[in-house]
Amino acid sequence: MRGRLPGTVLGLLLSGALVACTTAVPGVPVSQGRVVKETPDGVDPKAVVENTDGGDTDRLAATIVEDLRVYWGATFPEVFDKEFTDLKGGYYSVDTADADAPEPPCTDAAPEVEGNAFYCPTADVIAWDRAALLPVLEDRFGEAGVMLVLAHEMGHAVQNRTGAGLDERRADPEKWPTILVEAMADCYAGAFIRWVVDGRAEHLEFRPDQLDAALAAMISFRDPIGTEATDRGAHGDAFDRVSAFLDGYESGARLCSEMTVDNRTFTLSGFIDASDAARGGNIEFDQIVESITTLLDPYFAEVAGSGWRKPEVRETEARPACTAEPQGPVAFCPDGGAIEVDVARELPGIHAEIGDYATGTLVAGRYALASLAAAGEPVAGPDAQKAAVCLTGSFTASLFDREQRFLSPGDMDEAVRVLLDYDYVARDVDGASLRSGFERVTLFRKGFVSGAQEC
Structure with missing residues (x-):
């Protein structure tokens, strides 16, 4: 973050045939358990997956694939007015721990797939690393992490059938930048997971309280800070990826299919200058409160109206x-209208763990409560809780509307992460x-996209 004072990847291999979409950056593990229904007759991976060892990892993948087939078999005709054709190259499991493993599709050797899953349009195949990817995702995020990745890759297969495939991207890269293509696949994944949450899948079930795990997996696939939205391998920051997922989850696959560079805005951005890059997009903790409050006060004065009084900030x-x-x-503090800030213990720890805009987001949430009080609105109860998060999102959006740039690369990642990991806002x-x-991130996004009037 910048302000008045000096103020995160998804690995991508795009060679014209291979798009690898799952190398994750470090994050906080969130395990939410199983998504596969307990049924007497499970899916046999040998009937679905090529090169499988028949083990539990590929059984999980095969189960997800079976429900993805059913979902797209029903959804594809509704959205695109034609039948869905299954992948000609099928679904391929790679044992990257085996030096003698067969050569996977679209690659020269199994080690090239290590830590990745991908859709290869030239062979029309989805492949994954069953040794160093799917088990890691399951361990960190539960089976939801595996579901999210395979649903995303199936989204790329859908694109290849609907005019947003490799040939179209090569012919018109400005119309189909990578970041848009990846957002569409994230959106399709969200639409599929909503279908599962609604209880329509045969083999899978997904409770709403497992959605935190899905978002945790999603933000772990964000781009490294400093990536430009125009970069050939850009997939989006945490907010871009979560926003696309939520669009699919809330509105369905048709909206995903209608995404374009003209109707999609991305928050991913490069570093402002060399000094910003040297700081990793962060300012020191002892600067952040002063920096953010100079922005918060005028914004919430406008939101709250005549009842607003600038809060005293007490350390x-x-x-x-x-x-x-x-x-x-x-x-x-409603008695006196002050904002109290822990400058010695927990808040500095969160700042060090996540980044400066995690601190900014937490402070903004308390200014949001102060604005509710100033406007005569309740400051306790579910409505106040929702409004505080939503207004924090609307304030964050206001930082993008200024002539001077205040947010640095990684700040939106930090906002999403602190909302997901902590309930303080x-x-x-x-x-x-x-x-x-999941609800907190959804409300933040609502405020960011729609503004304070919708909070």
Whole structure:
């Protein structure tokens, strides 16, 4: 983040035939267990997957593939007015731990696939590493992580059947930049997972409380900070990827199919200058509160109207205790209208763990509560909790509307991460909050996209 003071990948291999979409950056593991229904007769991987060892990893993949086939068999005609044709090259499992493994499709050797899954349009095949990718995803994110990856790759297969495939991208790269193609695949994955959540899948089930795991997997696939949206291998930052997923989840596959460079805005951006790159897009903790509050006060003065009074920002050496129940490391104190900030313990730790805009997001959430109080709105209860998160999103969007650039690469990643990992932005003055990280991220995105008037 910049402000007045100096203020994250998904691996991509794009060789014209191979798009690898699953090398993840480090993140916080979120395991949410099984998505495969307990049934007497499971899916036999040998009937679905080429080169399988018949083990549990490929059994999970085969089960997901079976329901993906059914979903697209029904959805494809509704959206594209023609029948879905299954992949000619099928579904291929690669044992990258075996030096003598057969040569996978579209590659020269099994080690080239290590840590990846991909759709290869020239062979019309989806392949994955069963040794060093799918088990890792399952361990970190539960079976939801594997489902998300395979649904994304099937999204690329759908594109190849609907005018957004490799030939079209080569012919008109400005119309089909990689970041748009990847957003569409994320969107298709969201549409499929909603279908499973709605109980329509034969083999899979997905509870709403497992959606946090899906988002955790999604943000672990973000681009490295500093990647430009125009880069040939750009997939998007955490907010871009989550936004695309949510579009599919909320609105379905038709919306995904209608994405274009004209109706899609991406927040992924490169570093502002050499000094920004040297700092990794972050400013020091002792600068962030002053920097962010100079932006928060005028924004929320406009949102709240005539009742707004600039809050006094008070630093504390421990978690703020100005309300009976804790709000977290930053608190809005309705008696006096101050904002108390822990500058010694938890908040500096979050800043170091996630980044400067994690701190900015938490402070913004308390200014959002202050604006509700100034406008005569409730500051406790579910409506206040939702409004605090939504208004934090609308404030963040305002930083993109200024002539001077205030956000640095990675800031949107940090906002999504802190919303998913911590419930503090959604806490009301009684310390109650929204338990679902998925809901918090969804509300933040609502405010970001639609503005404060929709909060």
